[in-house]
Amino acid sequence: MVALRSIIAAPQVGKPGPVVTVAALLLVAATFVPLGYIVSTVFSTGPERAAELVFRPRVGELLRNTLQLVVCTVPICVALGIGLAWVVERTDVPGKSWWGPIFAAPLAVPAFVNSYAWISIFPTMHGLGAGVVISTMSYFPLAYLPAAATLRRLDPAVEESARALGSGPVAVFTRIVLPQLRLAILGGGLLIALHLLAEYGAFAMIRFDTFTTAIFEQYQSSFAGSAGSMLAGVLVLCCLALLGAEAGLRGRARYARLGSGAPRAAPRIGLGLGTIPVLAGLAAVTAGALGVPLWTIGRWLRIGGADVWDFTAIGNALGQTIGLAAAAALLTTLCAFPVAWIAVRSTSSFARLVEGANYITSSLPGIVIALAMVTVTIRWAPPLYQTASMVIAAYVLMFLPRALINVRAGLAQVPVGLEEASRALGKSGTSTFFLVTLRLTAPAAAAAAAMVFVAVATELTATLLLAPIGTRTLAMRFWALSGELDYAAAAPYALIMIVTAVPVTYLLFTHSRKAAGI
Structure with a gap:
């Protein structure tokens, strides 16, 4: 109290x-206790021993795995989130009132449960590819939600003016809409990257080594020894680098109308013959993010019966x-x-x-x-x-x-x-x-x-x-x-x-x- x-x-x-x-x-x-712990560990270990623990092949392997995971997963999640947000908020896709909650729902499935579901169906899944698939299905809502919220706030008059001046749909999206999604993209991408650095269970299940899995293994074997602490220090530097990069890219840009304007929704784009392919894509994402874990859990519950x-x-x-x-x-x-x-x-x-x-x-x-x-x-x-x-x-x-x-x-x-x-x-x-x-x-x-x-x-x-x-x-x-x-x-x-x-x-x-x- x-x-x-x-x-x-x-x-x-x-x-x-x-x-x-x-x-x-x-x-x-x-x-500041966690940061203080890292700093004190580095000083207590000594510069020579710390350098020996940091500059070794194992740390390079973990750094490579972690960077590859972030570089591959974040752009896919951001592109998927923006694409889904655009379809749901700006097109006449059937069932548009249902797709929003559906694409937010994967956040209710912990990433390690998602990993459990996927390897139950595909037992040979492991490595970087598996990590990208599972991470994408777990974290794309972190890009979808801010993108959808931003699209709902945008003033449609700006896009209408661009079209009146002769810009096509692609030019309007890339030159008008996409820049206004900048903050949503950077914020969502940062959250996804930080989740990837912190996740343990999902990657341990598919035997994909990252800093977090290696630190946990090191802790179990040597009870928070200096080697694990040095790995934690490198991981903290990665997190701080991500925060700095996001702040630098965000800059001081702001996108807002000067007056209150006339609040109205943007006109929806007719999909026409593209309706069926778009619905197939939405269904595929839903199946991967929600269908796989729910079906797997139901399957194991049926197999186990009342005994489980x-x-x-x-x-x-x-x-x-x-x-x-x-x-x-x-x-x-x-x-x-x-x-x-x-x-x-x-x-x-x-x-x-x-x-x-x-x-x-x-x-x-x-x-x-x-x-x-x-x-x-x-x-x-x-x-x-x-x-x-x-x-x-x-x-x-x-x-x-x-x-x-x-x-x-x-x-x-x-x-x-x-x-x-x-x-x-x-x-x-x-x-x-x-x-x-x-x-x-x-x-x-x-x-x-x-x-x-x-x-x-x-x-x-x-x-x-x-x-x-x-x-x-x-x-x-x-x-x-x-x-x-x-x-x-x-x-x-x-x-x-x-x-x-x-x-x-x-x-x-x-x-x-x-x-x-x-």
């Missing part, structure tokens, strides 16, 4: 107080998952309030620092954050090692930005004048917060908590490293059973994870439509 008290303690309505500032600074300090439904084990896993996810969702949402308060109610460079620090940390792979937490607890707080508290703390660091985005949006919509009126009527700061601010922010906070809940419920890598002995979440049970090639027994856990994630995926889809003014 520290975050809650911090907000209430603000001495002036709308102005961050000293307690709020201290709470935000403590959170910022916590977010071990309700005692499933109930225990579900209970532990709900417990961890609920605690992490509540704490993460509370921690987001001081940061969001400063970000919304202040325009200083300090506000940008406080907010930006959380996004930098969230871009780091979960395995790096987990290794940092392991090292910190072993060296300075041994009683916390392998406790639920430390697992939840790692979740907060990993998923705080997901809550922050929603809480900040909610706070931004709270008129400061209402808070001032409440204080003028004699209400205390505490009463004003609960009667005005919290009530108006509650829907956004609930959405934030829901998103963190599902992210924790399907998280695998950090949970495997940090979970106390005896912990068996849905993801951990699925991973253990699929690792034993008992695919039938793993199917119920995969199904429950997908069902858990569906409501929040739909919530994300509806929020993207609201952001576009739909």
Whole structure:
């Protein structure tokens, strides 16, 4: 409740107080623990030993695999996402109201479940090609959603003017529409690339080595030795390079109309004879992203029959998952309030620092954050090692930005004048917060908590490293059973994870439509 008290303690309505500032600074300090862990490891290892561990053939192989995966997958996902968004938002394709939710739905299927589904059908799948296929089917919605939202916001008058001046459909798209999708393309591409760097389960199943899989193997063999820490350092540099590249490419460009304009939808393009081929393409993407995992899970459930439904084990896993996810969702949402308060109610460079620090940390792979937490607890707080508290703390660091985005949006919509009126009527700061601010922010906070809940419920890598002995979440049970090639027994856990994630995926889809003014 520290975050809650911090907000209430603000001495002036709308102005961050000293307690709020201290709470935000403590959170910022916590977010820098993973980076501090990497830096301290490099110094403690020594320059010669560090160079020896970094500049070796194995690191070169991992770097090559990781770069190939990013270079191949991101353009495919972006092209697929933009193409699907264009078809759904700008053409008269039949069933256009259904295709949007369908193409957002793959986000409900964890990538490691997708990998399990594909190798169940094609047992020989492995290597780079398999990684690109599975990653594309898992992550293309991250490019589709922002592209579709941007297309819905674009002013059709600009395109109409270009056509009136003699530009053809291809020229209008490449010269008018595509530049306005720049921010959506860069943002979606960055998210996809960061997911690729962080993913462990999907690539471990297809035996494709990346930095994350190698770090996990190194940790298991040498318990967070210097070799694994150096690999983590290289991985962090890759993440920071991606962030810098995206910021550089994004630049200061902005695409917006100068006035409010006349809000109207762009006229839809008739597909004519192309309707059948387009529908076939949409169906093929749906089959690969949703049909394969759902059919595979159904097939294994049929093969396993009633025996795979071990309700005692499933109930225990579900209970532990709900417990961890609920605690992490509540704490993460509370921690987001001081940061969001400063970000919304202040325009200083300090506000940008406080907010930006959380996004930098969230871009780091979960395995790096987990290794940092392991090292910190072993060296300075041994009683916390392998406790639920430390697992939840790692979740907060990993998923705080997901809550922050929603809480900040909610706070931004709270008129400061209402808070001032409440204080003028004699209400205390505490009463004003609960009667005005919290009530108006509650829907956004609930959405934030829901998103963190599902992210924790399907998280695998950090949970495997940090979970106390005896912990068996849905993801951990699925991973253990699929690792034993008992695919039938793993199917119920995969199904429950997908069902858990569906409501929040739909919530994300509806929020993207609201952001576009739909």
